Amino acid sequence: MNNFSHTFSDIRVMTKRNLIKYRRVPQLLVFSTIQPVMFLLLFTYVFGGAIVTGTGTYINYLLPGILVQTVLFGAMQTGIGLVDDLSRGMIDRFRSLPMARSAVLAGRTITDVIRNLFVVILMTIVGLFIGFRIDHGIFNFLGAVALIALFGFAFSWVSATIGLAVKTPETAQVAGFIWVFPLAFGSSIFVPVSSMSSAIRAFAEHNPITYVVNTVRALTLGLPVGNNIWFALAWIAGIMIVFVPLAVNRYRSIS
Amino acid sequence: MANHPLISYVEEARGRGMSNKQIIDALTSAGWQTHDLTNIFLEHIEVSREPAIPESADSIVTVRNVSKIYNKTIKALDNVSLEVKRGSVTALLGPNGAGKTTLVRILTTLLTLEHGTARVAGFDIVRDAQELRSVIGLAGQYAAVDETLTGRENLEMVGRLYHLSVPTSRQRADELLHQFNLDEASDRVLKTYSGGMRRRLDLAASLVIRPQILFLDEPTTGLDPRGRFALWHVIRELVKDGTTVLLTTQYLEEADQLAHKIFVIDHGHIIAQGTADELKKQVGGDVLELHIADHGLIDETVRLITPFGSEAPRVDEDTNIITMPVSGGASILIDAVRELDSANIKINDIVLRRPSLDDVFMALTGHSAE
Ligand SMILES: Nc1ncnc2c1ncn2[C@@H]1O[C@H](COP(=O)(O)OP(=O)(O)OP(=O)(O)O)[C@@H](O)[C@H]1O
Ligand SMILES: [Mg+2]
Numbered sequence: 001m002n003n004f005s006h007t008f009s010d011i012r013v014m015t016k017r018n019l020i021k022y023r024r025v026p027q028l029l030v031f032s033t034i035q036p037v038m039f040l041l042l043f044t045y046v047f048g049g050a051i052v053t054g055t056g057t058y059i060n061y062l063l064p065g066i067l068v069q070t071v072l073f074g075a076m077q078t079g080i081g082l083v084d085d086l087s088r089g090m091i092d093r094f095r096s097l098p099m100a101r102s103a104v105l106a107g108r109t110i111t112d113v114i115r116n117l118f119v120v121i122l123m124t125i126v127g128l129f130i131g132f133r134i135d136h137g138i139f140n141f142l143g144a145v146a147l148i149a150l151f152g153f154a155f156s157w158v159s160a161t162i163g164l165a166v167k168t169p170e171t172a173q174v175a176g177f178i179w180v181f182p183l184a185f186g187s188s189i190f191v192p193v194s195s196m197s198s199a200i201r202a203f204a205e206h207n208p209i210t211y212v213v214n215t216v217r218a219l220t221l222g223l224p225v226g227n228n229i230w231f232a233l234a235w236i237a238g239i240m241i242v243f244v245p246l247a248v249n250r251y252r253s254i255s
Numbered sequence: 256m257a258n259h260p261l262i263s264y265v266e267e268a269r270g271r272g273m274s275n276k277q278i279i280d281a282l283t284s285a286g287w288q289t290h291d292l293t294n295i296f297l298e299h300i301e302v303s304r305e306p307a308i309p310e311s312a313d314s315i316v317t318v319r320n321v322s323k324i325y326n327k328t329i330k331a332l333d334n335v336s337l338e339v340k341r342g343s344v345t346a347l348l349g350p351n352g353a354g355k356t357t358l359v360r361i362l363t364t365l366l367t368l369e370h371g372t373a374r375v376a377g378f379d380i381v382r383d384a385q386e387l388r389s390v391i392g393l394a395g396q397y398a399a400v401d402e403t404l405t406g407r408e409n410l411e412m413v414g415r416l417y418h419l420s421v422p423t424s425r426q427r428a429d430e431l432l433h434q435f436n437l438d439e440a441s442d443r444v445l446k447t448y449s450g451g452m453r454r455r456l457d458l459a460a461s462l463v464i465r466p467q468i469l470f471l472d473e474p475t476t477g478l479d480p481r482g483r484f485a486l487w488h489v490i491r492e493l494v495k496d497g498t499t500v501l502l503t504t505q506y507l508e509e510a511d512q513l514a515h516k517i518f519v520i521d522h523g524h525i526i527a528q529g530t531a532d533e534l535k536k537q538v539g540g541d542v543l544e545l546h547i548a549d550h551g552l553i554d555e556t557v558r559l560i561t562p563f564g565s566e567a568p569r570v571d572e573d574t575n576i577i578t579m580p581v582s583g584g585a586s587i588l589i590d591a592v593r594e595l596d597s598a599n600i601k602i603n604d605i606v607l608r609r610p611s612l613d614d615v616f617m618a619l620t621g622h623s624a625e
Contacts (some may be wrong), residue, residue, distance in 0.1 A: 013415045020458055021403045024444065089399035093460070098389035099416040213540050255366050 007100040014107025015114070018081065022115055029141055031077065036070040037126050043190065044130055059131045064144065064216040065124060065189035068209060071116045071152030074186055079163025080154040083172045086164070091254060100189050105251055109156040116152040136222030142192035142217040147232065151212045154158050154236045157243040164250035188213045208235035257455035281305070315341040315499045316362065317444040321371030325524075331357040333523040334371075339468075339501055339516075344494055347503040350616070354502035354523040356396050359472045362392045362501070375465045383458050389417065392466035395472050396503075398457035398583045400445055406432060406456050407441045413460045424463075435489070444557050451482045469493065471502040475509060487512055506613055507531070519615065527619050538610040539565035542584035543591065546604040559594050563587050569617060577611050580614065581607070 004194055022028050043066065044059050082105075085091050094104050124132070134141045162179070163172040187193075187209035196204055204210055210233040218225040268278045295434025306445060308601045316339035323332040331354045347355045357488075357585055359364040364384045373380045380386040409427050430440040435455040454477065458511045458588060461469060472489070475483040490500055490513055504510050511531035519527040519534065527534060543564070547556055557568050568579035570615050581587045588607045595602055 009418070013412055017401065017408075017412055019399075019403065020408070024403045088402070089395060089397050090401060092365055092395055092397035093393075093413075094416070095365055096388060096391070096393045097413065097416045098385055098418065169609060255360075 001098075007103060010099040010103035011106045011110065013099075014103050015111050018050040018111035019080075019114065021112070028077070032074060035120055036044070036066070036073075036123055039069070040066050040123055040126060041130070047190075055130050057127075059127060060103075060133065060221060061217070063124070063127045063132045064220050065187075065213045067120050067145075067148055068151065068213045068216060069184050069189045070119055070123065071148055072155060072180055072209065073115050074112060075121065075152055075155035075159045076173070077115075077157035077159075078108055079161075079166075079172045079176060080169050081163075081165060082108055082160055083113050083169045086167065087169060092158060095254070101252065102248070105160060105247055106113045109153060109160065113124060117145070118147055120148055134176045135195070135218065136220065140219040140222070142215040147215060147219075150236055151232070152207075154239040154243070156225055157240060157247050161243050162248060164247060164254070176213060183207060183209050188217075194237055208232065208239070211235060219225050265545045269353050275388045278496075279505050282462060294596060297350060304328075308429040313341050314338040316373070316501060318358075318362070318373045319371055321358070321361065321368065321373055323366065323369065332361075332521050335520075335523070336371075337518055337525060337528070341499055342494070342497060344490065344513050345501065346452045346510035346517045346522055347501070348505070348507060348517050348521035349503070352522075353520045356472055356521060357523075359393075359395075359470050359501070359503060363391060363470050364388060365393075365569060389464070392461035392469045392610055394454075394469075394471050395457045396460040396476070398453045400457050400460060402445045404450070405442050406437050406442050409445070410414055410460055410463060411457060413463045417464045419464070427463055431462060435459045436485075437498050439545075454478060458486070460494070465496075466498065467573075468499040468501065471500060473505070475504070475506075483509075499518045502572060504593070506533070508609065508616055511609075517618065521616070521620065527615075531587065534615050535610050539580040540610075541580070541584070541607050542610050542614050543579045543581045543587065544604075544606050544608060545577045545579075545591070545602065547577070547595075548601040548603050550575055552600050553577070555597075555598065556595060556600055559598055559600070563591055563594075566618070577590075578614070580618070582609070586602075 022032060027115075039064070043062055047058075063152050079193075082091075085094075089102065104240065128134075133218075159176060162175050166175050186204045187207045188204065189209065193201055193204045193210060208231075211228050212235075215225055215230040215232045217223070264282075265278055268281070275283070291558065309329060316337070318335060318337045318383065321332055321335045322330070323581065335354075335358065337345075347353075347358060348386050349355050357366065361368050362373060362380060364380060364387060368381050373516070374392050375387055378384075380387060399410070401503075404412065410428035411424045411432055414427050415421070419427065428441075432438055435458065437452060437455060437459070440448060440452060445456070446578065448456065454474070458471070461471075471490070475486050478486060487509075490502070494500060499511075502513065514531065517531060517534060518525050527537070543560070545556070550572075551573065553570060553572075560579060561568060563581060563583070564579040565582040566580045568577050570577050585607060588605065592602065592605060
């Protein structure tokens with residue numbers, strides 16, 4: 001029997017099924033497209049004038065941050081989607097089939113990477129209309145997008161672990177907000193860390209989001225990347241090393 | 256309904272010794288729609304059960320001393336052992352919380368087996384779980400189908416996850432949609448399905464691979480009488496084609512209609528097993544159910560009807576309903592009415608019915624099923 005090709009096929013089937021859901025469920029579609037674009041426009045036009053970043057137009061500062069924020073918020077959907085399947089009995093159906101045990105989680109997280117890439121591209125296009133410029137090489141920009149996708153993938157596993165632990169979609173949503181908000185706002189997504197009060201600043205400086213945002217920003221603004229990228233990658237690796245096994249374990253112990 | 260033109264035909268045909276299947280075939284070819292027939296047969300015909308399965312049939316399910324304890328405290332199954340013969344329909348009959356779902360979930364690898372052993376279709380359910388999954392079908396107590404996919408997409412997905420090829424999955428989905436009368440709804444998302452349609456699709460999903468053994472957890476709960484009858488028909492057809500079925504139900508009537516063998520389960524114990532007839536014999540035949548108007552006359556009524564019963568009457572003080580197993584057939588009903596009439600006891604309602612799960616429970620355990 002060809003185990004590897006079965007696993008591959010199972011993951012593909014699950015991914016396709018999840019993508020169909022994103023397309024058909026209006027809330028999901030709004031959450032994953034319109035809401036991020038709205039954030040982008042609001043922050044640019046409402047706060048843009050007030051926030052001083054020292055990088056020329058605020059959109060060039062903001063877009064890298066808000067792309068990262070979008071995939072961070074998007075990661076919450078991974079856990080919510082899993083628990084939704086769990087509470088509707090779909091996971092039971094999957095577990096009674098001879099499919100690869102890993103395919104449900106892998107299909108879920110891969111779907112979210114695909115959705116993230118789609119949203120990132122959509123937001124970049126909107127950004128280009130309102131003043132964002134890719135001035136420092138398309139490869140730098142693509143590298144930035146790849147890092148964002150990888151970062152989103154890592155956080156999807158965090159979200160999956162939490163989702164499978166709390167077991168109801170509503171709790172997963174709340175639990176998601178509890179870890180996502182401090183991470184997002186205690187970072188350099190919206191404002192430079194140097195502008196924060198010292199207590200928050202200590203947190204923000206070591207926040208993985210800050211490293212990722214700083215790397216993405218350096219790549220798109222043509223600034224030196226420095227050590228940010230290594231810290232970012234180390235965080236991503238560390239998160240995956242911890243949370244992939246945790247999520248898989250949780251999934252296996254569903255009964 | 257009683258004057259339906261078909262009834263006299265059906266009765267006459269049965270008098271000539273035609274089987275139900277022959278009658279249905281004859282009527283269908285004469286242009287009658289399935290739902291006309293369903294109504295008639297539901298109300299007026301006792302559908303004959305399948306012939307007994309051959310003695311030599313081997314076991315497809317062997318459960319030995321299986322116990323399940325939830326959260327270290329709730330004993331859902333207590334040392335359960337049973338066998339299911341290949342090609343048969345076996346029913347697990349029990350009230351809410353008896354442990355039916357727990358057993359089904361263990362046998363379909365959804366719950367880990369901690370105490371005891373079980374083999375299904377030649378596989379050890381723990382060691383060979385993955386192989387086992389590719390030969391069984393499961394329709395759980397609650398429909399497990401994807402709301403945002405269409406009926407066809409649901410079935411194709413399941414086919415692909417059983418590792419059927421794309422064309423085979425597609426073809427199988429078509430066949431099943433047709434078989435379960437979902438052709439018209441096949442490309443609609445499930446949000447637009449009724450509960451009954453969802454159940455049917457769920458059952459279809461469990462049949463994608465033509466499983467060796469099909470597990471159905473309360474398959475007809477939530478279906479209207481017509482849907483229930485149609486499902487019984489589907490199950491019988493599957494069994495004719497050689498599928499083994501293990502189903503759970505709360506209705507003796509349903510187990511009676513479908514199953515060759517019934518296991519009665521209560522509080523995690525198998526408290527009785529046998530054919531429906533064997534179980535009913537324990538009750539002693541039919542049940543006379545009597546609803547009197549005046550609460551104060553209950554004792555008097557009980558005294559008067561006791562001689563007609565095969566066992567002592569049981570009284571529900573809240574509803575003024577008296578039930579009593581009887582073995583003498585319809586004449587007892589008439590005798591009882593006469594007796595009460597001459598004593599001037601007003602009867603709201605009196606029926607002679609077949610024993611229910613509750614009656615069997617009463618006979619077996621001395622307590623009600625609830
Ligand atoms: N996941 C669980 N955790 C704790 N207790 C459980 C769990 N599932 C079932 N139980 C308990 O185990 C017992 C048997 O439950 P089970 O669902 O197997 O009964 P059932 O016969 O299927 O009932 P029903 O007809 O209501 O579906 C019940 O007391 C139930 O409360
Ligand atoms: Mg149950």
